[in-house]
Amino acid sequence: MTTDFGELASDSHGTDDDRPPLVLLHGLSYxxxxxxxxxxxxxxxxxxxxxxCFDLPGHGESPPRATYPLDEIAAIVHDAVDEAGLDAPVVVGHSYGGALATSYAAAYPVxxxxxxxxxxxxxxxxxxxxxSEPALRSPGYLRVWESLLSGMGIEELPPAARELVRTATTPRQDLLLGYWAELMTGPAGQLDDRRARELATIYARGVPYHHVAGNDLAPAYRDWLESLLPGVTVTxxxxxxxxxxLAGPAEFAKILAA
Incomplete structure (x- = not known):
C-alpha cells in the first residue's frame, strides 16, 4: 500500500504482529x-x-526541504514512524541511509x-x-557523482539490479549539496566523534547492530567499530x-527476517 506518513511518501507492507516492524531507508539520490x-x-x-519503505525528503514522492541536517532528517523519519504506528522498529539503511539509521537509533527507540x-x-x-565543492556547485556537478558511481562496483551486479541502480535515481544538484553540506562544512574529526557517541549510545542501550558490506571492512575501521560496539555483527x-x-537479495532478506 502506498501512502504518506508525516512528510514522507512510503510503501507499507504486511501487518502488525509480534515481529519487530522494519523501516527501510534508501541512499542519497535513490x-x-x-x-x-x-x-x-x-x-x-x-x-x-x-x-x-520511506522516500527521504526531496527523494521520490517526498517533498524537498531547504536544508537536510542529519538530525532533522532523523526527526522527520521518527514522526513518520510514529504516524505509521511502528513500535520500536528495526531500522535498515543503505549508504546515507545507514548513517541515518545509526543516528536515528541513538535518538529514538529501536x-x-x-x-x-x-x-x-x-x-x-x-x-x-x-x-570537489567547486565542481559540485557548477553546471557540471554530475561529473563528480558519476566519478563516485564508477567506484561503487555497479558493474558487478546482475543485469536487472544494475539497471535499477542506473535508472531509479535522481541525483539533483540541490540534493547532493544539501545532504552533503555537513560533510563539506563541519570538521571531519567532529563528525567522527559524533558517530562514535551515537554508537556508544546504541551499545549502552543493548541494541543489536548489523553491518552488511559488499567487501571486507578495512582492518582499522573494523577495530574502531568493534571497540564501540562489542559484539557487532558484520556480514x-x-x-x-x-x-x-541488490547483489544478494535472498541472503539480505534472511538478514532482515532474523
Missing amino acids: DRRQWGPALRELAVVDPGRRTV RGVINVDQPLWAGAFAALLRR VLPGGGHFPH
Missing part, C-alpha cells in the same frame, strides 16, 4: 524502489512482516539497526567532497560492491 528485490525475497522467507555498506568515518570522503555479501542488498 528512492524506495531500491528495496524491491529484497522485499520480494522477504515475502518468501518472512511473509506478512510489517515493513515500511530494536535493531542494519547498516548496509555505510562506513561511519567521515574523514576521507569529507575531504574529497571539499576538494559480507560479495558481488555487488556498494549495493550488497
Whole structure:
C-alpha cells in the first residue's frame, strides 16, 4: 500500500504482529524502489512482516526541504514512524541511509539497526567532497557523482539490479549539496566523534547492530567499530560492491527476517 506518513511518501507492507516492524531507508539520490528485490525475497522467507519503505525528503514522492541536517532528517523519519504506528522498529539503511539509521537509533527507540555498506568515518570522503565543492556547485556537478558511481562496483551486479541502480535515481544538484553540506562544512574529526557517541549510545542501550558490506571492512575501521560496539555483527555479501542488498537479495532478506 502506498501512502504518506508525516512528510514522507512510503510503501507499507504486511501487518502488525509480534515481529519487530522494519523501516527501510534508501541512499542519497535513490528512492524506495531500491528495496524491491529484497522485499520480494522477504515475502518468501518472512511473509506478512510489517515493513515500511520511506522516500527521504526531496527523494521520490517526498517533498524537498531547504536544508537536510542529519538530525532533522532523523526527526522527520521518527514522526513518520510514529504516524505509521511502528513500535520500536528495526531500522535498515543503505549508504546515507545507514548513517541515518545509526543516528536515528541513538535518538529514538529501536530494536535493531542494519547498516548496509555505510562506513561511519567521515574523514576521507569529507575531504574529497571539499576538494570537489567547486565542481559540485557548477553546471557540471554530475561529473563528480558519476566519478563516485564508477567506484561503487555497479558493474558487478546482475543485469536487472544494475539497471535499477542506473535508472531509479535522481541525483539533483540541490540534493547532493544539501545532504552533503555537513560533510563539506563541519570538521571531519567532529563528525567522527559524533558517530562514535551515537554508537556508544546504541551499545549502552543493548541494541543489536548489523553491518552488511559488499567487501571486507578495512582492518582499522573494523577495530574502531568493534571497540564501540562489542559484539557487532558484520556480514559480507560479495558481488555487488556498494549495493550488497541488490547483489544478494535472498541472503539480505534472511538478514532482515532474523
